[in-house]
Amino acid sequence: MRDNSRKKSDAAFSSRRGEKDTLCIEGRNAVIEALRAGRPVDRLYVQDGCRDGAVLTIRREAAKRDIVTRFVTKARLDQMSETGHHQGVIAHAAAYHYSELDELFRRAEERGEDPFFILLDNIEDPHNLGAIIRTANTVGAQGVIIPKDRAAGLTATVARTSAGALNFTPVARVTNLVGTIEELKTRGLWFVCADMDGEPMTRLKLKGPIGLVIGAEGSGVSHLVREKCDMIASIPMRGEIESLNASVACGVLAYEILRQRTDG
Secondary structure (H helix, E strand, O other): OHHHHHHHHHHHHHHHHOOOOEEEEEOHHHHHHHHHOOOOEEEEEEEOOOOOHHHHHHHHHHHHOOOEEEEEOHHHHHHHOOOOOOOOEEEEEEOOOOEOHHHHHHHHHHHOOOOEEEEEEOOOOHHHHHHHHHHHHHHOOOEEEEEOOOOOOOOHHHHHHOOOHHHOOOEEEEOOHHHHHHHHHHOOOEEEEEEEEEEEHHHOOOOOOEEEEEEEOOOEOOHHHHHHOOEEEEOOOOOOOOOOOHHHHHHHHHHHHHHHHHHO
């Protein structure tokens, strides 16, 4: 009987997996954060035999919300997994939605802060996107803005790499990044982008309403987007390597912005 129910639940998962309104959330921390953030979860899949603290926490959180839990084999979880790093837990949830720009402004207003948005130009690696969303959350940015074309979207890999930050940090997707920068300028934002030929970041005034623009590793910020930026910031480096991974560069510059905003 148990095997039959397991096959039935697995079949249900497979039939719904491709729907646009669903997403697999994988990994213990990501699932815990999704549950605690109140994200609608339809089903929880747990590996048979997993009884450690993190899994018990997940099961308790799921029980509080009347979420159906199915126990399956590791082989089945491997088959379901999109990232290869499920850690014995997969949640089947409503897909992460894209926010509107107004939501980012509302978050800034609710916090009594100047807007601080991170804009990404041609970031196609989902691991970079996930790491940047995590950084955005830790530095207090009210959201991340990505273009629809030539860019990573909100996938299970992004969700896992963000380590739960995607549940708390809005991501807006826009048709045209240049046009969006122009619109945001009319709403009071100044823009700084990262480029090794720019002014050292510590010499720039990075306070007030600001948008930080990060380009892809190698190609950097595109010419049209760079022209729209008010400041070009470089990161001081002393080693033999002349460039940084996009998510690392974002982290360094974002923390310089945070430093200046908190120093008064």
